Amino acid sequence: MATETAKLNFTSHSDTHGAMLDRARWAATTFARYDRAATLKIARAVAQAAHSQAARYAEWAVRETGFGVVGHKRLKNELCSLGIFETHKNTDWTGPTIDRDRKLVRIGRPAGVILALTPSTNPVATVFFKTILALLTRNAIIICPHPAAKACCADAADLLAAEAVKAGAPDGVIQVVREPSIPALEGLMGDERVDLVVATGGPAVVRAAYRSGTPALGVGPGNGPVYVDSSADLTAAAARIVESKSFDNSILCTNESVVLAENAIADQLLNTLRAAGAHVCSPGERESLRAFLWSDKGFNVGAIGKDAAVIARACGFTIAGDAKILLVPIDRLLPEEHFTREKLCPVLGFAPVGGVDEAIRAARSMTRKSGGGHSAAIHSQNETTIMTYAAAVSALRTVVNAPCSQGAAGFGTNLGPTMTIGTGFMGGSALGENLTPASLMNWSSIAYPTDERVPFGNFEGLTPWQTPNSIVSVPSQLARSVPALDELALLREQIRSLVRDELKSALGRT
């Protein structure tokens, strides 16, 4: 052993990311010339591979991060693989599309190289989700996982990358940052070779993405209010709320944060919630919970995605074996009341309100500092109330008579399944809708004069990407091995019923 070593440190002087970005650029340039059939073949193969490993990565993600529930994560992984593919595959994200009436042709233009940040809370589901959206739109994607979930994400990305190439994708179309860190991330986000940053993470990361100067789609945090009025089916509402709060232990940012119960039915709803599996906390329990969940440093990360029983135990009380969530009655709907803030754990505030106007005021107050533009829920049969509430609360999606965790994320609603909820301008984001393939591409339009004397060209049967001077040749194994769409009908139906069954079991009744 040397008595004295030089202690030369070379580690900070490696630039593996530059090579990665260059490789992604080659891949993106090549991929942008694939036609729709070849693109779908790749996206399908990757979605199937992801789906087949849903359980393994669910288990791994929970083991690595300590967040969430394996069974629910498995479901999310399934929905974010084949579910996503099924949802979007019938839309043409490639083009050319011809609109004779308007004398327009549109040709799909992928973003190019996408840098995708994935969170620790929904790690592999987000890897699957963003990758499949990127593939559907012929983009190259570089995944930069949250450091707390880097191993499961890197493994998943490697699997998807291998499947993609096997299905004919260009080399390097899916890559992963293996040693994510803040400096690495900042360097990547600001690098000119990145075309688009898609950031899912904390507000600091999202703001950094926008500051980077690279086009970015970042989404902010949630803090969902749920209003229950006297017209609601209280038993059903209570069941859905408990189902939603216990789904992956509230790790989806679409989960309900505070129940706002119309005075007339508040007591009854409390009892129904108790019957549905909510442990109603005493004032003493509430204060121990408060001390456990919040400190000067903010929310206790150790509580994220944990079981209700685990949290209760940590606070020194026990709950009944069948209790799935902790319900905390509060009386002051003001920002200084901690329980009005976002809680990515099965802890739910509960407060009576006079009616929809007070519910709206409370909801707006909850999301004034953080959580704006995200999700809200309502349980009501009254369309006027629903409309008034949806128009006034600071949320871009209000789900009606459904569990908010799932419904606002597009599971069991027609919002389109997503792991990235656009929070729009009120939530500090350029994206208002749930992230879909459309967010990751542009269209080039060919436009003719409206003047009827000018004839429209005949573009039928032309393929834009097989120009004689092909810039990068598509691997030869691609040659027409794409199965005809008819052959896929059977598979498609199988997947559809599978997704349907899973949704049913996840949502209780629908």
Added chain:
Amino acid sequence: MFDYGMFKFSSKEEVIEKSIAYWNPGKTKFWRDSGIDLVIDKREGYVIHDMDGKRLIDLHINGGTFNFGHRNTELIDTLKIALDHFDIGNHWFPSVARTALAEALVKVCPGFDYAFFTPGGAEAIDVAIKSARYATQRRKIISIIKGYHGHSGLSMATGDARFSKIFLSDRPDEFIQVPFNDLAAMERALSSRDIAAVILETIPATYGFPMPHDGYNQSVKALCEQYGALYIADEVQTGLLRTGEMWGWQSYGVQPDIFVNAKGISGGIYPFAITMLTKRTGAWMEEDGAAHISTSGGAEPGCFVALKVLEILKRPEVRANVQYLTRYFGDAFRDMVQSDGDVIVGLRQKGVVMGVEFAHPEGAVHASRALYENGVWAIFSSLDKRVLQFKPGVLMSYALAEEVVDRFRVALPRMRELIAQAPSVRSAA
């Protein structure tokens, strides 16, 4: 005023005048007279700037020296850190840096046992030839007509007579030359059974990268075995992933007895060269380890740079980049042969080792100039002026590759014009 701290020049003209006066009149005048008035000043990545500010994409990369681009920041950082602790060291003693690099090299050179270090490629070739002579106890060396292995004593003797006769140093009795790709000639030369080694550039660079015929390298190796000679691969321009594999001989499935690498292994920032030897060909080091001495061979800061070069080459991204570049330029020149076949007739290619073939016998000289005028620096093959050496570095990005092709196409009319004005226009076969 060009102020470099330790010296100043009032203009580029002053540099050129003084270069003629004090440095090398012939070389300096040659370029000036060829219309290439280049004095390289700033440099970064694959881009160099003339003193006048003219920007050029570097496709010459000095034979692979700048395989990773100019002033590669990772390599520079590595060298700077190494200099906090090391100097060139003392060649007499074992050293941590040399030992670590030798071990790393042996690991990436299947079939080899030792790494020997010199400051330059030519001396590394001398070591290769000496080692072969020791191992076989024979003197004679076969090389290829128009092969090129450097200018030190033995390496020069293997090369073109132009470089040896001028110094009265040609040695035809011990150094025999045969035509490339001619197995019959090779066998005739070997059949005297007094040949120590055949030395071959895996693809002859200065000759303009004529591609070896299928199985040529392997057949030469088999003939060597048959006649008791050794096979020395000069990998100075074909190593370090330039052919798509770490070493060119791997691309051709041939196992040399000795091979040499230089240029790129220096990262373009610290002179370095290696001779890889087997137990048999390195046996002289058992008898007398000081039989070949080189004070600055294996200088320790260079070992760090070389280690970093190896580390970068192992990245899967870099291998992928080479494959993409190979395909991209292959496609681009195939298209150009179709659209501009009167000027360009073919592409010789193995990985990013490329030679562009022109119809005109001196087409590459004119192309070099036309490209220079259009922002690309690529050199013709001095031993076959029909061929332009086209040598992108392994890290070249898509954007720059696309720009190279754009500039090449823009330069085509000028190439056509220069060729038409050339004194002896002979149409190609």
